[in-house]
Amino acid sequence: MAETLGSLIDKLAICDLKIWHCHDQLFGAELPQQSGEELRNLAAKSLSLQTQRERLIDEINEWVLKAITQPQATVLTDPKNKLYGHFRRE
């Protein structure tokens, strides 16, 4: 599925939220209750999330440049067209 600017920003916002909560657990008040293994897993997740975050920032930058330099080749919209429940009528 083609990525739109909206979907990329959505992913970045979710990624930042995950980092926030990951750091909250890594450095927060619950630290004394966490085992070394849990801390290790959290730190690994933090690293992975930071990498995702950097990649998403790059993708947004590339998307904006492409939208300007090659507007015809850029997917501006990509409706989700959900078809479940009462939303199918909306």
Add this chain to the structure above:
Amino acid sequence: MLQCLFPEAFPQRRIVTYLDEWKKETHPSSEDIAFFDEASASSKSVLFAVYDERLLGHAACKDRNDAHEVPCQLRVLPSLANRGVETLLLSNLFDFAAFKRWTRLLVPCSPAAFPTPDFFLNSGGLAIDDGKMILLSPPVRAVRRDTVGSIVDDLVVTNIQMWHVQECLYEPESLNALSKSEMLHWLHRGTWLNLVRNRCIDNLDAALGRILLPAPSENASTNETTLSELLESAQASLAEFMTMT
């Protein structure tokens, strides 16, 4: 020499006990955080307080014995120099929750007492460098902070921070439980974040303007003010205002 601490190496009871003593002796404000200089702990311990105004790099130095505040520059330790100041700024993005709470990880220790696992070296955490205990941010590379993507990221993070502050400020029960100074702190924090948020929005507009509008040629003589000039002027005014506050 850079040695990193393994999570299991923290004797947690010792940390808590030490911190209690440390707090009694130094009376740090709730925002004090950062580097603990173990080499001079017996006589004159230096605590660098890095506040959360990440873009200003505001720092202060406190003397452990008489707890007076001495203005100083934000210091980049040699081990962090190759990661760039940007790394320090990035480490502050999630400062209010994480940075503030990192204090509980500050322990006096001997560099030789801890292993150097590659895992923690690669994932940030605490480190001992030249006898000083320092905090390492996650190993984020120094990304440009003036691109559309990075500004969107800043805006998202600022909004997350604002959410947590306003959760406190807009809840009558939690607000009522605060002391006057705490209340002022949170109000200041909320106001500050709102300014940062607006600055992010302005920066985002300016970044788009830079991409969309061609740079004015040096030879072109025109009395018209371009959008980018207006944005730059607004940014400069805002930056000046921020430094004043």
